[in-house]
Amino acid sequence: MKQPLRWAVWLAAFAILAMGVVRLRFDADVLNLLPEELNSVRGLKLHQAHFEGAAETLITLETDDETTAENAARSLAGQLRSIPERIASAEWQSPFLENPGALADLLAWMWLNRAPVEFGELTNRLAPERIDQRLEWIKETLSTTFSPNEIAQLGRDPFGLSQVGGGGLDSDVLEDSEHRSKDGRFRVIHVRSVAPLEDYHECAAWIDFLRVQLDEWRNTQPLSKGVSLGITGGPAFVAETALGMEDDMRKMTPMTAGAIALLFLLAHRRIKPLVWLLVLLAVALAVTTAFGGLLFSSLNAVSLGFAAIMLGVTVDYGLVLYQEFKGDPRAGPAGALKAVGSGVIWSAITTAAAFASLGLGSLPGLAQLGLLVAIGVSVGAFVILRFYLPFLSARSDPARWEAGATIVNPGGKHRRFDRFTLAMWVAAMVPLVILGVRGFPPISISSDPLKPVNSGAMSVSDQMVERMSGKRSPLILIVAGAGETELADCLTRLDARLRQVKESGSVSEFLLPNDLWSRESNRNRNAGAVAIINDWLPQIRKKAGEAGFSEDSLALTANMVAAWRRAANGGVFPESAEVSALLARAFSRSDAGWYALGLVYVNPLERKGIADALNGALAEGHVYVAGWDQLGAEVMAVVQGDALRIALPMFCVVLPMLWFAFRSLSELMFCLLTLIGAGTMLLATMSLFGWSWTLLNLPAIPLLLGLSVDYSIHMQMAMRRVGNHWMRAWRTTGVALALCALTTGIGFGGLALSHNQGLGDLGKVCATGVLSAWVMAVLVAPRLRATFRGPGSGADRSGGNASPKPAGPSRAYGAMAWKFGLSVVRLAPGPLLIRLGRCAGACYRMLQPGRERIVRANLLPLVGDCEERARTAARELFASFGQKIVELWQFEAGIPPTVRPHREKDWNRLTDAKKGGRGVLLVTPHLGNWEVGGPALTRRGERLLVLSNPEPGRGFTEIRKLGRARWGIDTLIVGDDPFAFVEVIKRLQDGGIVAMLMDRPGPTNGLEVELFGRPFYASIGAAELARATGCAVLPVAIVKEPTGNVLKMMPEITYLRAELRSLDARRQLTQKIMRDFEPLLSQYPEQWFQFIPIWPEPGSR
């Protein structure tokens, strides 16, 4: 890539990431961690979003006597009300107690919304001809009744106007139970802010403001002595939870980084590698956070835990790499990368895949966490591999590293089965014994993990519930409807259902705002009756006076009639602020629908069963139970449902990855053993200490999987490198992993101090899981491996390359894949396939770093030994090869290729060569797509014979032959058939054209020549054929240029046939041919498709 373009790409990437950072928001709402489709989550969200009660801050007061409590509450509310610019309301007692006149407005509203039949009965009750009798009855009753209800009502409400509906929320609101306990010593002031509290910062500022007010009141009011104050309610919870989590995150990352730094210094006593490691970790964290901003815009509280997980995992890569570099400094950064790079890559891929599979789950919080960790681990691995050692070794004297290198004792005596191994085995059995005795840790369905630890707001809330309702905390029901009528119907159905449930005993009490709900049609239909009552009012007054009733007795009646009259005239109705506030608490309206609030007091033992009891209503999606008690059970049910959905793909992805990483069944088994063992240790520890699986510590499972795989890959690779000598592996990779486990464990251990109970659980379980993974991966499984496989077995003879060096073509190169390709190219559009082919080539390169190294080594001489150019060319080569394969499939499937000569007159070279009836031998290297040149010849009336080695696998050679025959091209397999050359000679002697490849000789026909100044084995076949037939030797190549395939035909190579009797002459001719190709190879290095090592090492052949 050219320099300006590279800068442009970097700038664009930086700009995109900066955009991600700008978009980033912190989401402290724990409900956003949970699936919105859950009834209780939806209910809680609706309650928070739409009902005023959820936005109220509650100030509690408690004293030894109720008089002081009442006076204190009145005084404090008065002080708060004196700041109207900040405080919208401070309600210390029922608004209807403060303004009893508002009751008439409320009753008028409730009556006018009743059905016309009921309103008609009321009208009849007020008919002048009937009231004499009623008033007499009332007087007699007042003189003899003991009934508190009758005594209470009849004097001030002689016509029973306060008898409306079936009770419910109205009576609950009129009770002062929202503001005082039964003994009156505990009071609650409901406070609302003038400005809406949009986020947790505003909530925190609001709570701070209230605290200042409380302090001021306490300092200025003598009666505050002995009054204990508390703050709770929605804003207090939000502020406390969010600030706690923010604080956790602020502390956790530095704590992890600090642990990394301290342990690194203790272990290595070097500053520079530590600084670079921390810098790169910070870069990886920043990039991942920016990705998070781009993908999600807001990061929730739990997913912020990705930072600790990501740092914990990524630092492993740096430590392993550094330990390897330090252990063998002479090998340099490249050597260290070569040794552990593939292990790091596979580890990153499997860990990322394990965490990414959390994205398949139903919990948004965990899904976000999983995806962030997957991104973070990938970014971290890239950053560490790409930059750490190069930065570290820049301008450094390798001797310095050598001086500090760990000395590996190569001659350590190794016993296959020693006391330490025995101890490890015995120790590994302990968790099984613990699990056998104590059983598996339980799964907790409680929603407590979502709550803060040592929460002031929570303890005040608990105290309030206990004092106000005797530990009876009601369930909140949210009833939803698309419109006024639908919501009314829902309320009616729910009311009937709750009555049934109440009879069964599950529900002790319930309150629905049926009687408060607005029914416009009823109001319109009752308007006529209102007019009649209004006309009767003077007569009612007169008759009441005659019966001995004072004007006071008709105050309620007159006020209600006035309210109805106002409603009929289109005035504000209900008029009083108290009724409006009551309605706003009970109902809400948004673009999405209408909502009503109900309360259900459930038998504590049957709270879980309420969902079943209300099953019908819940199933219709009209009723949501906004209770934290239900939340835990519902979420856990979802989690259990997710288990298979996540675990299956996770293992389907991770197992193949592990297979690709190890390519050894036994090593795969050791890795799985590590995984199972670490899981067992974790479960046993949890069981021993009485921990539970909760909603928020579930991410420990993929973390355990990822780290077990991570540690296992590094350790198994190390064991492979050192020939199963555990001590040697321990002194390099084992020590590094110990450092990794300690740093990661400390990072998670810090979470145990979190303000959030769930994060604390997560920290404990993750720290235990990390240490379990380390013990199994480093101490137990490798010892087992050494015991079974013995020292010296399985060592990589190449001296440390983690992956075996490929010696032949890819295993994918076979008949089945070829047939598939031939079928696909007949169906799919060519341009798309070409792109896919290039992508596949690029992916293959990433998955096969060993193959890429070979290609780079092959290309180095072509690019003047420039590593950078070789790397660039190698990258392009894999993509070009993918394209070439697709074009080859198209060619063999019968799709005509387009090939044009470099210059038209180049064909003359072929014509000249054929003069005199000589045969022509076309020689070419594996450059470009040489196969597609055949049809260009056959179109000119020439018949071409292609010499080829046999293809791997059964039937593949025949497939390839058939593909060429489609274009009139003959194929001769020259592998092991000693008579094959006879036919070739005959074809050349007959003046035919034969094509052969020069640069990949078989085991018996290779001859050392020089190519780019290095020894190179080329096929001697061309020289032999020239000697045998005197044919013209014409070098050709088909290379890919932006305009398409171009035929490059070079001048004929001249020789003296008689001289070819000597081997040296034949070598010279071969040399001459290869030298002619050098300019082309230099020009098109990315098209020289050599995937196995081509430069022989001295003395190797």
Next chain:
Amino acid sequence: MPTSLKKRFVLWIGFFLLTGWGVSAMANAALGTPEDDALLDRWLHAQTNLVTWSSEFVQTRKFPTLVNPLTTPGRVAFKAPHSFRWQLGEPVKTVAVRLTDEVLIYYPRLKRAERYPLSTDAKGPWKDAMSLLDAGFPRSRAELEDRFEIVKMEQRDGVGLLSLVPKSLRSRRILTRLRIEFGVQSLEMEAAEFEFADGSLMRTAYQNPSSNPELPDDLFELKLNPEVQVLEPASK
């Protein structure tokens, strides 16, 4: 029905019951003069000897919502420690009986009864009203002062006048003052008067009281016919 009103009138019931047995028991107040104080102690001491008590009465109820007071005759009977029976009207229109852990109010003409539990887990304003009676027969000044503040004890025309105020703020918001009148010589209760926050007043004037009369046990029982509808207003 507005609950504030409910609460207010619940204490009316408390008044009836108090006047039945407890009014006489409540008058051991601390007073203006040592003589008054001694009188209260004497009256309280007399209550300790009271096992049964019965009387006729005329009850007068004054409501701000009615121009004229309402007057009703009736009978009351008490048996230590907690049993009582009230009958209002002639013929009887209302009967209130204290059973072991509830008060049953029966309206014969309406064939309707109301049950008010007095158990410890009972809730609501009715319980508040009942709690005024639940202490039982006051045997000491401390027991009386536990629930009431003794405002005044005085003697006028041979009658001891004991003025009390409920200590509970909640009760006081409904029942503002309670006055008990008893004979200075006889130490027999003569009247009880309750003043309520809304200005209502209820006075029960006892006539022909009888201390420790022979009272049949079934007087304090109430057997209801099956056709009587029994309600539990306090559980709403």
